Amino acid sequence: MRRTKWGGIADDCFHGSGFFRVAEQNGVSWFVDPDGGRFISKGVNTVRFDQDHIANSDSVPYADTCRAKYGSLHAWRAAASDRLAGWKFNTVGCWSDELVASAGMQRLAMTPTTALGATFRLHRRDQIFPDVFDAAFAAHIRESARDRCTRWRNEPGLLGTFIDNELYWSPDWRGADELLTIFLNLPSHRPGRVAAIARLQQHYREFSQFNAVWGTLARSWEHLGHIAHIDAPFFRMPPGGLNDALEARANRENPLRAQFSTDCDAFSAMVADIYFELCASAIRAVDSNHLVIGSRFGYQPQTNVIAAAGRHLDVVSFNCYDFDASPAIDAYAATGKPCLISEFSFRGDDSGLPNTRGAGPRVASQLERAQCFERYVTAALRKPAVVGYHWFEHADQPAEGRFDGENSNFGTATIQDEPYAELTDTMTRVNAAAEQIHAAAVSAQA
Template identity: 30%
Template sequence: MKKLLMWGIFATSIVLAQEKELVFFEDFENPEMPSIVEYATVDTSGKHTTTSAITGSGSLEVNTLGKLGYPMTLSLDAKKILGEKYSSCIAYVSFKYKVLGVDKNREPRNYFLCEDSKRRICTEVFGGKVGETGTVKLEVRLISKNRYNFSMTSLDGIHIAIDDFKVERCPSPKESEWMYEDNLFIGMKFLPTHPNFLTSTAPENKLTKEQFFPFVDKFGQYKHRDWATKVKSEADFAVRIKEEEAFNASLPKIENRDNYFGLINSKYKFKATGHFYTKKVDGRWWLITPEGNLFWSHGIDTVGIASDTPTTKREHYFEDISDKNFTHSYFGGKHSYAKGKMYNYDFGNRNLTLKYGKNHRDRYAKVIGKRFSAWGINTSGAWCSYAVMTHSKVPYTFLGNSGGATNFKGTSQLVEYWQPMKDYFEPDFEKVTHQNMAKNANLLRSPYCIGAFIDNELPWQPKDYSTAMRILTCPKTQKSKQVFMLMLKDKYVEIEALNTAWKSNYKNWDSFLNTVNFVPKTEQGKADMLAFEIKFYERYFSVCRSALKAVAPDTLYIGCRFAWGNQTVAKVASRYCDVVSYNLYRDNVVGFSLPKGAADKPVIVGEFHFGNQDGGIFGGGLRPRKTMKDRVDSYESYVISALENPTIVGAHWFRWFDQITTGRCGDGENYSVGMVDICDTPVYPMIKKAHELSTNMYDVRQKASTKKRKETAKTVTY
């Protein structure tokens, strides 16, 4: 039997930086699990298991399924392991896992985190499929003055086995300890101290604070690392244009494509309607081009939209932001590091001006059109610029907004990230949404317009009843509450009948409107709440559809880009949308489909990405990868999984430009996820893979099975 190893915690001997000292190891062979009892906090469901053992004869088994939110699977206090007086060090944490069960009603999201008392330091996302086994590895620098916690959590729980939990350490470079000062770096999702960026061998470890600042050059690039296509002078922009022209010319032309990049194949020729439409062919959903050919949407979001970054209270981050033509004011909002009036610097448009001239927008749109033709990208996704939609001659998806609805006033808690939940029964909702679509009639009626998204990542609740519960806590003036009352009055007629069904004590129907502290617990009460939620969803999707079709009856309504939600809202959406859209940040979309009971409709992926952290940008996005090779491989795997999924008719990469490493305005996203960098240089490894995928994508899709595939278990190292 292996034994718990706990030594060297108070060792004073000097350890070479490259040597690792083992300070904690638990293999769970002993049913008493003494180290976990002493050094960790485990969910009450935790137990020793032999039937689900990963290695040896025992593992830790924890089942938090059914617990809402982010229940903690396991938590480990670093100071308990390393000792109260530990020196600053690099900690290497790893464990093996096997997924035994997941919440089938949502995408599994499992996280292993390192946090101090103020913020999350780093996150590893893992284990999305039942039966999947793997190893999670985390390398993180711990500063002696701070208190750290390692923890594992899952959205709405996980059933998991854990084994061979290990913590090692080695001394950390003293020279760069200044980088961990409080509030030194603000306004960024990922800091330069993120362990995937500031590794033990990173060049920043040798820099003093005076040498590090400013760390962004006059082109918006990170100063302290170099790469082959880095722009070092204004003259380099002309060089990059020539290099790109040569690269594009070297790519084999993708044959048999129509004017909209659809597949020309006499076997698959359909009615040419002058607009895009959907069709199921041989068990697979497709888009059909205006010329009547098969089309699968291989796209990129935010095409033509350049990147800017806040400068307020951070002026010393930048080498040169003196050109006031690219300085703009705005107001910091909900997720901003500062509030009120702020300033940003538009590095992206400054670089485009240096590269293409002052009036570059139309010229740049034509450059993008040529790029897409050479690269095989066939769609400009959400948030593409007006010039791109009108001048690039590339199919696009339009993103519009509903309007006229105000926020709910109730008190019960909802999951609301980007925006609060709105009351779609307000009469101005229909009027303003119709007006918003009418303003964009020319874009919506273009033959290049595949379809229209209306809204993005609305706060649809992950669980049924949540929205109705919120409405019941609203005042009597809330329009949705009035509609809910009329629905109940039509069903029950008399308030006494409602009281019997709900076990409530309303005196009359006015009492129902005035009551803000009662939610039914009976089965009939839950059924009524669900019925109202369906009515609420129907109101939203029916208005959005009618607003679009009133202006452009042939344009596809492609939904609201679900990021959160429940099966009920998805089923309602499927009845009104021509294509249902999801933003799916996951490793792949194998087996993804609309919920059982939904209408048979195609799905389009509005956003996905993977970001590398081995270049000049601190963040790797919502699905970080350590290296560019990892990023390219993940991109290929995701697109192939979407092509092989008979329901999915397209996938759009988020985004066009890299985000500046100091973070975008608003929430500070600073992700290395662009298809072009901040200086508009193509990210060539990604472009080569995009061309390869586009060349073969119709063959891949047509040869794939139309039977629904299950997400297969596999072994993964994160």
């Protein structure tokens, strides 16, 4: 099977444009590499020499290991790049040292993140989600896109640009808040609070009709803009799976709850549309050559948020730490856009690491990790919309915990830079067959 220098299948199905793009053949979505190869992005996140400081210290155990083993950062980059290519990976994923991509014998694609929304939120410490109604938000997005994307605009090895990582869109493992209640509880002068109340005021003819659903302590729309805290009258479960059916039943049984859900969904759709339109257009204004590959959804949001993403993105990206990503893929594929699994992993309890902090399933052994990888990736590749999968992450986390306390066996290699043989042998075999598996996706779906 002939391949391009990027690792894509060189079978003349597509033409090369000099940059990565997306296309469809026989109902199956693909990346197309700069030379026209059919390309599945097979990536590893956090490929970097200085991975993971031990929390509250200057110690970086993996860097200490690699400095002694390779002698220099330059030598490590070349070795890491060649090893990834040897395992049939073709992409250095999010948070990686981009120079690894061109340091080895084979060119690898790279996928930087701009953190456009997250960096604005960090300027406003009272915000859980960036206030997209703030005029400063649009200015920040444009300026940040210029600063972060201009340098890559002529780079053929850029797969695409991530906008953000795991923004909070709806109830999930981080909390029960809705975007609407988050914005309603911003300080009274914030544009987001003003916009949220205006949206409700447009929907309800009278304040009394609104308050019949929400039951606030306010006596008028003006008063609503100034009361200290607005409580949600109902709490919804995170979207997806059985929760959707349970939510639908609860709304049928309680019309007030159904109206609350409608309010929340309409507002989150509006926020998502503004966010994705501003961010995608800002990136494309300074880099029209490359794909905008999403905001790495951390947890499946409401359907209308996914739909907004599909309207503005080239590829919808999401992180999924389940044993099987198929239900999540189906939810995102409903947009009609290609889908990229931007983060997934499995942790082995025979690694000697605590595995007490970190996302995703724990399994007993490295053999089970390898088996989980194969099942997960094979099932994903059988979905026509999937154009890539990125493993989290390159090396294990320190047992003492990194900056956020994570201390898990996520690595393709130990902190001593020793590969996990069962896992990486399986990765090599599955990665090599990925295009063949994916090409049969439509018949597999039938």
